Amino acid sequence: xxxxxxxxxxxxxxxxxxxxxxxxxxxxxxxxxxxxxxxxxxxxxxxxxxxxxxxxxxxxxxxxxxxxxxxxxxxxxxxxxxxxxxxxxxxxxxxxxxxxxxxxxxxxxxxxxxxxxxxxxxxxxxxxxxxxxxxxxxxxxxxxxxxxxxxxxxxxxxxxxxxxxxxxxxxxxxxxxxxxxxxxxxxxxxxxxxxxxxxxxxxxxxxxxxxxxxxxxxxxxxxxxxxxxxxxxxxxxxxxxxxxxxxxxxxxxxxxxxxxxxxxxxxxxxxxxxxxxxxxxxxxxxxxxxxxxxxxxxxxxxxxxxxxxxxxxxxxxxxxxxxxxxxxxxxxxxxxxxxxxxxxxxxxxxxxxxxxxxxxxxxxxxxxxxxxxxxxxxxxxxxxxxxxxxxxxxxxxxxxxxxxxxxxxxxxxxxxxxxxxxxxxxxxxxxxxxxxxxxxxxxxxxxxxxxxxxxxxxxxxxxxxxxxxxxxxxxxxxxxxxxxxxxxxxxxxxxxxxxxxxxxxxxxxxxxxxxxxxxxxxxxxxxxxxxxxxxxxxxxxxxxxxxxxxxxxxxxxx
Amino acid sequence: xxxxxxxxxxxxxxxxxxxxxxxxxxxxxxxxxxxxxxxxxxxxxxxxxxxxxxxxxxxxxxxxxxxxxxxxxxxxxxxxxxxxxxxxxxxxxxxxxxxxxxxxxxxxxxxxxxxxxxxxxxxxxxxxxxxxxxxxxxxxxxxxxxxxxxxxxxxxxxxxxxxxxxxxxxxxxxxxxxxxxxxxxxxxxxxxxxxxxxxxxxxxxxxxxxxxxxxxxxxxxx
Numbered sequence: 001x002x003x004x005x006x007x008x009x010x011x012x013x014x015x016x017x018x019x020x021x022x023x024x025x026x027x028x029x030x031x032x033x034x035x036x037x038x039x040x041x042x043x044x045x046x047x048x049x050x051x052x053x054x055x056x057x058x059x060x061x062x063x064x065x066x067x068x069x070x071x072x073x074x075x076x077x078x079x080x081x082x083x084x085x086x087x088x089x090x091x092x093x094x095x096x097x098x099x100x101x102x103x104x105x106x107x108x109x110x111x112x113x114x115x116x117x118x119x120x121x122x123x124x125x126x127x128x129x130x131x132x133x134x135x136x137x138x139x140x141x142x143x144x145x146x147x148x149x150x151x152x153x154x155x156x157x158x159x160x161x162x163x164x165x166x167x168x169x170x171x172x173x174x175x176x177x178x179x180x181x182x183x184x185x186x187x188x189x190x191x192x193x194x195x196x197x198x199x200x201x202x203x204x205x206x207x208x209x210x211x212x213x214x215x216x217x218x219x220x221x222x223x224x225x226x227x228x229x230x231x232x233x234x235x236x237x238x239x240x241x242x243x244x245x246x247x248x249x250x251x252x253x254x255x256x257x258x259x260x261x262x263x264x265x266x267x268x269x270x271x272x273x274x275x276x277x278x279x280x281x282x283x284x285x286x287x288x289x290x291x292x293x294x295x296x297x298x299x300x301x302x303x304x305x306x307x308x309x310x311x312x313x314x315x316x317x318x319x320x321x322x323x324x325x326x327x328x329x330x331x332x333x334x335x336x337x338x339x340x341x342x343x344x345x346x347x348x349x350x351x352x353x354x355x356x357x358x359x360x361x362x363x364x365x366x367x368x369x370x371x372x373x374x375x376x377x378x379x380x381x382x383x384x385x386x387x388x389x390x391x392x393x394x395x396x397x398x399x400x401x402x403x404x405x406x407x408x409x410x411x412x413x414x415x416x417x418x419x420x421x422x423x424x425x426x427x428x429x430x431x432x433x434x435x436x437x438x439x440x441x442x443x444x445x446x447x448x449x450x451x452x453x454x455x456x457x458x459x460x461x462x463x464x465x466x467x468x469x470x471x472x473x474x475x476x477x478x479x480x481x482x483x484x485x486x487x488x489x490x491x492x493x494x495x496x497x498x499x500x501x502x503x504x505x506x507x508x509x510x511x512x513x514x515x516x517x518x519x520x521x522x523x524x525x526x527x528x529x530x531x532x533x534x535x536x537x538x539x540x541x542x543x544x545x546x547x548x549x550x551x552x553x554x555x556x557x558x
Numbered sequence: 559x560x561x562x563x564x565x566x567x568x569x570x571x572x573x574x575x576x577x578x579x580x581x582x583x584x585x586x587x588x589x590x591x592x593x594x595x596x597x598x599x600x601x602x603x604x605x606x607x608x609x610x611x612x613x614x615x616x617x618x619x620x621x622x623x624x625x626x627x628x629x630x631x632x633x634x635x636x637x638x639x640x641x642x643x644x645x646x647x648x649x650x651x652x653x654x655x656x657x658x659x660x661x662x663x664x665x666x667x668x669x670x671x672x673x674x675x676x677x678x679x680x681x682x683x684x685x686x687x688x689x690x691x692x693x694x695x696x697x698x699x700x701x702x703x704x705x706x707x708x709x710x711x712x713x714x715x716x717x718x719x720x721x722x723x724x725x726x727x728x729x730x731x732x733x734x735x736x737x738x739x740x741x742x743x744x745x746x747x748x749x750x751x752x753x754x755x756x757x758x759x760x761x762x763x764x765x766x767x768x769x770x771x772x773x774x775x776x777x778x779x780x
Binding site: 463464465488489490536537540 | 632634635638642715
């Protein structure tokens, strides 16, 4: 499965995951699947929530990196993967001098096959975009179902080169006052794709920029410069964009956007994409504070925007149908709460669905500084739980949680009772990748070591507190295929298996069968053992792998 | 002669006019026996005995249900734990009993039904096995628990730590970090209720038929 994520045959075993998205039914979380993007390599992973394990990694054939993923359409028909840094589509070479003509952005719509629990590459497509560095996306819902939105942050098309005396990207990409909010008619895009009006890039169908313009798939409208989020309100009627260098959130009306498109009144950008006038699409602007990034919603008609520079979360009121839900005037800042420090994303309970739950918000702060004991120059991130159950200016910080690994970027908060993961795998010998019993799974009583020429196949079981067999005797130069079934049926009775010296370590959950292969190139004695503290006699859960130097006769220990 | 003996065993029949007059007096024993037989048959579908093992790392407890013909519950997990002290897998217990018990109990129920037609004291002898069956079950259970607890594998990992023991048949006990609760389950309760109903039926049957029996015996010498 990891090999599906290889890039041009190159093994890539790390990712820069950004935005998890839970699968949805009718715009609400259904607790079945989770998707996440890898910004560094433009890959998308599918995680099955029955066992919380990754089942599929797809590599985007068009782009090298992505950022605007993952978001799902209201019934998880499509998983949206928006691009990031423009490059020639299909990973071709082109000089930066030809940036305007040869570099392109993209957005990909991955079709999800819920029954198979896999992305169906053969039903997926991408749309070619100008090289504006697309950023976050969101799917329309309810009123705006069938549409999708992304923003962008380099409409200037800066190409950097600080070492050559050019403005650095950070300045070059911030020269203009506005960038472009991208508006996609996804339904029409699907029709155009199905009608075959696409070009192939690396064998993947792409709706060309010209086709997208001609077919009325793509529109722009100006947005405050260098934005970092577009978030669709729970009723699908409003789009909230925060230009991180502008103290306002800008709210667009989907209805106004539709009217502007119908009226056919627009400018065009250098590529001929219709640019709807801001005055025709804007519903409101709310001054919330410095460095606004991302917005989430609650059940009381409030929106919450993270303020990176202010290190705060702003609560502000929605208008439209939400105006009656809160005591304040619509489109107004209500209060702010300090967070510690430098908040990036924030997440409210089911806050990006059609029915947010309210009550709790988690501020995902990039810096912790003085919140925890100093553990050296690398500090944890700080997630802060905030009670947002009361209206008005009453928001309460409840808890700081240090996060020690990587930079958790965004999160989803789902009601616990919507999840029903397995306690143990349904049957002994389970292959989590196929979600069915592995026909080669070793069974209790049938453990053995089989030799077939230079290939040795081991059928092993693990149970508290022993492996069977405990002696595996092979010869240097053998190719080893090793299956282990954890035959436990007890909740949490996980075993590990490691072969020191052969770079092998695995986790085997109750009922699971794992298979691994290696070439026995080093002779010697290797004690394999269980790496999970499984029982009082855990240390005794071990065995010897004896690799005889070539030239001696192998005596297989049965 | 032979029919005389047979009549003595099956006891007197009730005259029609007597039956018409005091219908319930003769019906009650029948109801008792029928109900007892029914309870016995139902009990074959239910667990007779259960044990719950409590330990900190098993918040929901581990449970084993003993049916007449099988064990259910967390048997595999309990076997896994028992292997540390060298106890044999629980399925190895009472092979013979498990293979015949369901048929045996159904046979007991049929015999109880037969007792409806035996109006002499012989009915007590006929139903005796059914009456004592719950006791037999518990004795057999005790035997197997003793047998398993006293035949531990001396090579087991914890064989030094655990002395031979008999797991508690009914009530609370402790073994290692486990607190055990053993109790008679629905099947055994129904079988016990059947025993009581049979005893009641025998009493009511005696009360109804003794006068008729006496008449029959008194008539004989003439």
